[in-house]
Every structure is written in structure tokens, then in C-alpha cells.
Amino acid sequence: MFFMQESTFDKNTQKILQCFDLSESLGVESPFLQLKITGVMSADLIARLSDIYNHSSIATRQILVKSVAASMSGQDMRMQPFDQLEPKERESLMLAVQRLKEIGQCASKKTVRILVDAEYTYINPGLSLLTLAMMVAFNQQFPLIWNTYQCYLKKTFETAASELGIVQNLGGCFGAKVVRGAYLTQERLRATKLGYPSPIWDSYELTNQNYNRVIRYFLEHINQVGPRCNIIVATHNEESVQLAIERMREMNIDPLNGGVHFGQLYGMCDQISFPLASAGYAVYKCVPYGPMLEVLPFLARRAMENQGVLMGSRKEKTLLWQELKRRMKNTLKMKSKHNLKVETV
Template sequence: MANRVVPPKRILNNFHYNTTTKPLNSPHPSVVVPPSILEKQLSPATTTPHSIDLKSSEKLFSSVSNSTLLHSSAVLHATAMGPMVDLGVWTMKSKLFQTGVLKDAMMAVTRKTFYKHFCAGEDAVAACRRIRSINEAGLRGILGYGVEEAHDNDCCDRNLNNFLHTVDVSISLPPSSVSFVIVKITAICPMALLERISDLLRWQEKEPSLKLAWKQDCLPIFSESSPLYHTQKRPEPLTSEEENDLELANERLQKLCEKCVESNMPLLVDAEHTSVQPAIDYFTYSSAIIHNKDDNPIVFGTIQTYLKDAKERLLLATKAADNIGIPMGFKLVRGAYMSTENTLAHSFGYPSPIHATIQDTHNCFNDCSSFLLQKIANGPGSLVLATHNIQSGKLAAAKAYEIGIRKVNHKLEFAQLCGMADALSFGLSNAGFRVSKYMPFGPVEMVMPYLLRRAEENRGLLAASGFDRQLIRKELGRRLKAAIF
């Protein structure tokens, strides 16, 4: 295990953006302040001659057809209605809709609405068509086979083959059409084993004398503030069968990494909930040490900035990587498992590992973003800023200009999910930045957990989709007026 270095908290705090945004006192980290308010809160000090234009709906949606705008508007408005989302979630989870005619009807409706909006297609061929379409609009694709979890080795092997096929599909498209491929460690390593590995890693953090014979070289996984309550008692060592399964899981990941190295296709490792995230970080960092060379990160880790320990863990990992000369790639996100994390922490009698307010989460994302932008401007490494937040996008773009990172730069990529924050995507792209859309693909039944998270994320009048809804209405009105007059 790499030596644990406690970072001075002031180091990352010195990287605050120049902004006069007022504190937002919402106790709910999932609530997103309407972009119209965020626009007003941006002070003149944050603007530059190269500010991102998010006002002209005509420019932003010039490449989008009328039918696509209408479909997007309908889906985004539907997911903004709480009762509508509740009904949709209940329907997709209800046993009444698991078989027979009702299931067929529910799947047909889902396929034509939420699935069509948030996903790239049911197979690689359909995903290719969707990526070619967004390429024409100046965006790139992050291609992800939409499987979430596996529970046995046979399932893991099948999922690996699909991830390998995703790499083949990606490199078959025109150069630079696909910026990254996605892998979920939960799909190539049984969930029960990930939980066991995470327990052992947490206990080793509590008791450094614990020896884990199977553990490879790795960057720091925990910080002083990382939650360890998931592991209440000393776990038993891995059995011989579990060690064999661990070796198989590692072989799967290495095979995928080697395929990505051969194809020069960066691999983004998705983050999950904290009960299994230590094992995921272990797989990610140990693979990065093997495969990231020179100034070309292939394996990218994900930092979820709604977690209180995110900044400390990021600083520890980057410092350790610098010490051994490994260029690291990171994807910054806010996070998608708030409900799970809060419920689990409460069940153990511990405070939530998630920031208490949405503003704390915004601050953490922006601080980590600023720190990594400064870092890649002066040395090795790459950064993916995956955000739907208007303010964070603008601040990061301003920071990139300030420190001299050219707009079209292989070290920096902005990213948003397919079907979300399209205005921000087009605005950043129009300003010259590299922008990708995360394009999950696979059968509707397989990506249902992903669709449920997107439905939950967009619920309510304050949801992140509010800005897009407003601009799409404006553009549809402009086009209708132009057609009539």
C-alpha cells in the first residue's frame, strides 16, 4: 500500500474560483439551482472575452431537427413532473409489468420515450448511428455498454466480451468520433466479491498491520475523513475460491486495458456507491500503474465530489502518482447514489458521507476541477469534467483560458449525459472545447437501472434539465414564428 500522506486542507482550498456566488442553503444535495438563477449569480469578474454563449437558442440548437427538439421537450417536461416520475418508476419496478402483455406495453412506451432520449440504442450498430449523428453536430461520444452488475463468473465473462466489442466498435468509427469507452467494474467482478475486497481494504486502513497477500501496488484509496463504517468487524481472509475469482476479475480488466492500449482508446472506470467503491478504486489505480505511460493516461478513475472526502482522496492519489511517475486521468462527477448513501449511513448510525448542502457539493466540484486544471496545465495527466451545472461549466472554461489550456486540447474534455444539458454541451463545443456525450447502449431491460436514475435526477421544477427545457421552448417558438411569418 502506498504511504498515506495527510494533505494540508489549505492546499486545495487555495484553488477556489474567482466567483461571488452566494451560498445556497438547500439541505438537499440533489436539488439543483435553476440555471437562470446561476446566470444571475455569475459576477462580471468571472466573464472573459471568450465567455460561453448560452443565450442564443438558434445557435445552440442549429444542428437539431424539429422532431428531435419536440421529443426532447416532451421527455424533459415529463420527467420534471414529480407525480409523472413516481408513476413511471412504480411501473418499471412493479411486478405487474414484469411479464406478459403489460410488460410488452411498458417496454414499448419506455423504448419510444425515456430510452430513446437517454440512450444510444439497443446494440452497437444503433449506437454507431447515434454517434455519427452527434459528430455532425460537433460533439464526440463516450460509448458504454449499459450493463450494471454481475453476480457470477459466467456473467462477468459475457460482459467482458461486450466491453471488448465496444472498443472494436469505437475504433471502427471515424477518428476522434469516440473519446472514451466506459467500464463498470461491477460488471466484470461479482458484486459479493467487490464487497469482500472493500471490507478487507477498509479494515487494513483501520489496522495497517493486516497483510493482504493478493494486493497489488496501488495508489491511496482512503483519506482521514473516508467513511469506514461499512465494515463493523474484522473480515475473514479471502477463501481460495474468492482469491481465484479475484484473479479472474483482474485478468478481465487487464485484457480490456490491453485492448484499450493497443487501440489508444482511453478507458473511463465508473464510480459506484461507497460500499464497493474501495474495491473499484483498487482495481482502477493498480491498473493505471501498469498501463498509464509517459503523458498518455489510458485508465481514468472517477471522483464523486458529493462525497465529503473527495478532495482529500484526490490530493492523496495525485501526489502518490506523481511520486512514482504515473500520469493519471480523472473524471470528475457530482454523484448519483445520494439516496443509497444516506439510507446506508443512517442504518449504521453514522452521518451521511455526502455534503450537507448542494453548495458544498458545488464548491467541492469546482475546487477539484480548478486543482486538476492547474495540474494538467503544468504537467502530465488528463481531465474529464462531467457536469450538467451551468456555473461549473463556465467557471472551468474561464479557468482553462486563464491558465493557458488551449480550447481543443487532448488533456481536457467536457462531458454530459446523452439527453441532458445539451445546451451546455453545444455552448462549450461552439466555444471550441472538446465535448463528449455519454452514450449508453444495450437492451431496454438491461439499462433500466440507468433509466431510473435519470428519471429521478430530472424530477422537480429545480432539476438540472430546467435550463434545457427553457431554451428548447424558446427555440421551438422561434422556429414556429419563423415558419408562420
């Protein structure tokens, strides 16, 4: 039934390719573009890939990734590892792989790095399979394709370490966007409905601990392999940012060119972004782009992702007010110094 959507996925792919042109036209150095793979292939098919990936050994997972990567690199795709799929599913997979190949080739040509979004736990393994294959196919020189790791999940650390190993073994560079996670309510409701333990940490504090653990792990790896591994510390949490900065200093990782980037939503947490950029760190602001009704759900999930966002909004207002008062005070001093008449309203 989902195979009737192929024309829609083709149209979405063309829109994504247009976004590469837009990124290139802005003249920004080393831009990022976020990609939802569910926009170019069926979530039902990705769920089927997840089942295959989940029930495979590490060695077999590597074979699956290598097979898809081979197709993206222009070779014939070995379908034997996917013999559990129905003929129509195999056909749909081949079409999806070709779309991802086209996206990867465009990203490589225009040097626009791709941050592949993670989504729900029941499709994330399938998303990882396809993303790791893109890494192997297109990350030969530097991390062009990046996967996303949601640290509100209990298995994130083990997943990140395992997937990094697969990409390394297959000769690719590794890129990771580290987030807390945006589907908390839905994941817990699904776990309750289907009767399995929640995959989400029981508290925000435990999520923070896991986030910081994953960040430390990737920083230690970057310290070992250099530019073949890059990460983006995508967070509005000041503690996690401070932790990353301190570890970078301890390891002498270059703030701007050491493979560590920081990211926040455009219009949020500028009290973190601006000082980081002023201090010479690589900082990116995520700009949601699209029709209002499609962008709002994305923003709502981002607000739910980090409980500190709401507090951060209040803090930003306080900081802005303090800055306004400081500038007014300096202006009054300058006028007084030059014997100018100051009128108050």
C-alpha cells in the same frame, strides 16, 4: 457462493470487448467507453478488497496497487499483500485481474479511453485499487484509464489527492472523471440502517462547493504537469462549467488539447454542450447502450444525481422555443425582402 458467477463475468468481458470494436468502427477521434468493474467481478469480493485497502496506510496501498499492476503488465502477482483473502477469493481475484488486463490491452490497442464508474461507498475503495492498478499498467504514455470521483461524498477531495499521488509515485499518467454522484438515497439509507454518519454532504450547495473545489485542484495539477493528467468535467451544472472555462483561460490551458474535457448525457443539456463545442472545447455526450430495462435504472440515477437537470430540461424547452421563433422571424423577413407571399395558418 459468488464464485459460481465466473462464467457470467467472462461473458460480460466479451461483451465489453465487442464494445471496443463498436467504438472503433464509428471512426470517432479519441472515444471514451465507460466500465463498471462489478460487471466483471463480484461486488462481494470488491467489498473485501475495500476493507483491506481502507485499513492500509498510504504506503501499503501503494504496494497493493503495484502488485495488481504487475500482474496486469505480465508479471507474477504477489499475493502476500492480499493474505487476508481466503484461497477461493484469491483465485477469483486472479481471474478478475486477468479480465481487467484483457480489457486494458484492448483499450490500448484500439486507443479507446476507459472511464471506470464509481459505485457505492462500501466498494469504491476496492474499485479504486483495481483502477489505479490499471492506470499504472496502461497509462505510461497518456491517460488511457480514468477513475471517477463522486463529489457528493465528504471525503472526495482527500481521496482524489491521495490516489493521484499513488499513481504519480508509480510512474503512471492520471485520468479523472468528476461527477456529483448518483447513489444519494441509497447511501443515506445505508448509513441510517447501519448507524454511521452519512458520507454524503448535507445539501446540494455543499456538494456544488466540493465539486468546484475538486475541479480547481485538478486544473491546477494539469497546469503543472501538462498532458500526464486529464479530466472530464462531467456535469449538467452551468456554474461548474463556467468555473472550469474561466480557470482554463487564466492558466492558458488549450481548450481542445489541454487535457480538459466536458461531458453531458446524450439528449440533455445541449444548451451547454453545443456552445462549448462551437467554442473549440472537447465535448463528449454519454450514450447509454443496452436493453431498455437495464438502461432505465442508469438514467434514473443520472436524473437524481443533479437537481439542476429538471430545471435544465425546462430551460432547454425555453431555449428551443426561442430559437424556433427566431428562425420563423428570419424566414418571414427573407420572404418579405423578396416580395414573396406569406400565408399564415
